[in-house]
Amino acid sequence: MVTRMVELCRDSLTEEQLMEAAALLRAGELVAFPTETVYGLGGNALDPGASAKIYAAKGRPSDNPLIVHIADTAALPVLARDIPESAMLLAKRFWPGPMTLILKKQDIVPKETTGGLDTVAIRMPSDPIAAMLIRVSGLYIAAPSANASGRPSTTKAQHVYEDLNGRIPMILDGGSSAIGLESTIIDLTGEKPMILRPGYISIEDVKEILPDVLYDPAVLKRERNDTIVAKAPGMKYRHYAPKGELTIFEGALSDVVEAVRAHALEKVNQGCCVAILASEETKDSYEGYNVYSVGDREDEAGIAARLFDTLREFDRMGADYIFGECFNTEGVGQAVMNRLVKAAGYHIETV
Numbered sequence: 001m002v003t004r005m006v007e008l009c010r011d012s013l014t015e016e017q018l019m020e021a022a023a024l025l026r027a028g029e030l031v032a033f034p035t036e037t038v039y040g041l042g043g044n045a046l047d048p049g050a051s052a053k054i055y056a057a058k059g060r061p062s063d064n065p066l067i068v069h070i071a072d073t074a075a076l077p078v079l080a081r082d083i084p085e086s087a088m089l090l091a092k093r094f095w096p097g098p099m100t101l102i103l104k105k106q107d108i109v110p111k112e113t114t115g116g117l118d119t120v121a122i123r124m125p126s127d128p129i130a131a132m133l134i135r136v137s138g139l140y141i142a143a144p145s146a147n148a149s150g151r152p153s154t155t156k157a158q159h160v161y162e163d164l165n166g167r168i169p170m171i172l173d174g175g176s177s178a179i180g181l182e183s184t185i186i187d188l189t190g191e192k193p194m195i196l197r198p199g200y201i202s203i204e205d206v207k208e209i210l211p212d213v214l215y216d217p218a219v220l221k222r223e224r225n226d227t228i229v230a231k232a233p234g235m236k237y238r239h240y241a242p243k244g245e246l247t248i249f250e251g252a253l254s255d256v257v258e259a260v261r262a263h264a265l266e267k268v269n270q271g272c273c274v275a276i277l278a279s280e281e282t283k284d285s286y287e288g289y290n291v292y293s294v295g296d297r298e299d300e301a302g303i304a305a306r307l308f309d310t311l312r313e314f315d316r317m318g319a320d321y322i323f324g325e326c327f328n329t330e331g332v333g334q335a336v337m338n339r340l341v342k343a344a345g346y347h348i349e350t351v
């Protein structure tokens, strides 16, 4: 299959430009498109065949459910039942935006889309290309991150091309995703609201609406511990990982820098290709190494936006070993560290 890249500009976007993509989706085909979180691999959410194609294109395990993207809250009762008041309050505050709600599903949503579950994940994206594509197609669009399963999520059309070229007919190129990390997932089907995946919308933001919201314990996990199983099926898999072995170091910053340098030197002396995941504050301390700064340590949103691209950079340069720093867990920093810890396969050393 030939994969076509279609360049779009958000400021001069027209419905005509999305007609072909919408027609592909209506015909049961897949189209990758930008959202404000990451690029999504879209298919008709109510068509089991389209969902099957998504799993096949990504190499995604079939028990890992897809998020259904909508353009209007009127879609909620069509897709979900027994919708609690809390869902409407959250929707009013955070949609369109980087928040996904887990609700009980209506029969119309096929089990192929929900990974066999009786619940459905729903999000209304704010990116104008995503929103217009949903409207023009007249569909609800199932769209997981548009990466090959296990690899870092895609924040640029080029990343999607790297992973899915030849497997899908079209990629809509809208430049870099503004946020760069996947949505905050909030489960509203249990006794208490629970964050299954941290994202740009922090637990503090959610508490303003739902003061009793909790984290799924798996979110805060810092070590490999098989007794704590994530409630979001996708969060239990090895994920976001570069091909090289990533180790991150936690502690006072000067001790972290020293440890990173020592480990890097040891591997370089063994003839390995080594990369360092650093920040603006520390990058000059690693002179002579392949250093990648993800930004200012105080700028969690900036780090979030660059993280996945940087993880992919390690693959492009062929790193065998990557040594990196830990970051603050304030606000979106919690989501950054959640992804980084998983990318490192829980390989964290305290110094």
Ligand code: AMP
Binding pocket: 064, 065, 066, 067, 102, 114, 117, 119, 120, 121, 143, 144, 145, 182, 183, 185, 196, 197, 231, 232, 233, 234, 235
């Ligand atoms: P992605 O689209 O790649 O961001 O992955 C979607 C995430 O949402 C995965 O971690 C899924 O496990 C999670 N998810 C989707 N639907 C559900 C659901 N019904 N219950 C719990 N988690 C879900």
Ligand code: MG
Binding pocket: 144, 145, 153
């Ligand atoms: Mg994903």
